[in-house]
Amino acid sequence: MPFIKLTRLEQKRFGAVLICILCAVGAWLFMALNKKYPYTVQTEILYKDEPQGKAFKALQPDTVDLKVEGTGWQLLFARLRIKPPSVNVSLQKLNTRSYVVFSEQLDQINRQLETSQQVISVKPDTLFFDFSRRTNKRVPIKLISKLEFVPQYGIAKEIKLTPSYVNISGPQDELEKIHIWHTDSLKLNNIKESVETRVNVLKNAISNVSIYPNNVGVKLTVDEFTEKTIEVPLTILNNKEYYDVKLYPKKVKITLLVALSNYAKVDNTLKAVVDLNEWKMLRHNRLSVKVSTLPEFSKLVSISPSNVDFIIEK
Numbered sequence: 613m614p615f616i617k618l619t620r621l622e623q624k625r626f627g628a629v630l631i632c633i634l635c636a637v638g639a640w641l642f643m644a645l646n647k648k649y650p651y652t653v654q655t656e657i658l659y660k661d662e663p664q665g666k667a668f669k670a671l672q673p674d675t676v677d678l679k680v681e682g683t684g685w686q687l688l689f690a691r692l693r694i695k696p697p698s699v700n701v702s703l704q705k706l707n708t709r710s711y712v713v714f715s716e717q718l719d720q721i722n723r724q725l726e727t728s729q730q731v732i733s734v735k736p737d738t739l740f741f742d743f744s745r746r747t748n749k750r751v752p753i754k755l756i757s758k759l760e761f762v763p764q765y766g767i768a769k770e771i772k773l774t775p776s777y778v779n780i781s782g783p784q785d786e787l788e789k790i791h792i793w794h795t796d797s798l799k800l801n802n803i804k805e806s807v808e809t810r811v812n813v814l815k816n817a818i819s820n821v822s823i824y825p826n827n828v829g830v831k832l833t834v835d836e837f838t839e840k841t842i843e844v845p846l847t848i849l850n851n852k853e854y855y856d857v858k859l860y861p862k863k864v865k866i867t868l869l870v871a872l873s874n875y876a877k878v879d880n881t882l883k884a885v886v887d888l889n890e891w892k893m894l895r896h897n898r899l900s901v902k903v904s905t906l907p908e909f910s911k912l913v914s915i916s917p918s919n920v921d922f923i924i925e926k
Contacts, residue, residue, distance in 0.1 A: 653680055654678075655699055660700045662703050662706075662822075678731050680732065697724075701714075748781045753778055755811070757771075757800075758797060759798075761802075761803045762802055765804045768834060769833035772833075774831070775828060780822070782822065800832075806833050807834065809829075837869045842865070844863060846886055849887045850887055864916060881906075884903055886902075
């Protein structure tokens with residue numbers, strides 16, 4: 613394919629023409645994007661000024677379409693937004709009726725947006741609500757956590773939540789479905805000492821149910837763990853016929869991982885047993901040793917011996 617060869621003068625003229633074209637396109641684009649255009653944005657709605665003494669349930673989704681008038685620049689970036697901003701809607705009118713009209717609140721909604729944007733209309737324009745009598749209920753809180761400890765460290769006592777319950781308020785039929793309330797996930801790494809912090813409770817997914825308080829205190833008692841070996845006498849289970857049973861040996865050695873703060877306390881809480889049903893029903897010639905009572909926040913390492921011989925005198 614032959615190339616068109618231009619003289620230096622022709623090259624300069626062509627470059628000037630190209631620059632003029634680009635400037636004209638840029639000026640046109642700039643003027644076009646500065647003009648006002650209507651565009652639609654799907655937006656989440658949040659409720660405020662909830663009526664007192666009433667439990668309400670929205671009869672439509674919690675998103676609406678805002679028809680907004682803005683510049684072409686705003687139209688461009690609105691299309692690129694992943695999450696449009698939410699708008700607050702007042703429910704004050706629900707004290708006298710069962711619906712809320714957006715056209716009555718356009719001024720309030722516009723004050724929440726950028727000054728150069730203007731909400732023209734909302735679809736749907738009217739939100740309808742179902743009412744029932746508001747009741748109260750107290751449910752326990754469950755901590756959701758992901759805890760990683762420094763080696764040899766761990767939880768030494770029960771995790772304490774303050775308060776351990778939340779008060780929920782809403783319709784009776786909704787509250788009957790709720791038996792426990794979870795916290796946000798508490799994530800801690802490289803733990804080697806006790807921790808006191810606060811964590812938020814999960815946000816309410818049901819618009820007509822309110823929760824108090826919205827955060828709780830969390831106390832983690834952390835201690836270093838070490839091994840401890842204890843010699844424990846064996847207890848015989850299911851000897852209903854009162855056989856004279858001789859065990860060999862009569863005691864076993866149990867090794868545990870225990871917190872240093874509980875080191876001296878575990879002796880009286882440990883109990884080892886053998887079940888005579890292993891001989892009566894399963895015909896075993898040796899009885900396996902099990903730990904029936906293990907101290908809290910301790911871990912069984914080993915039992916020696918794990919099986920014992922026995923002699924039964926009828």
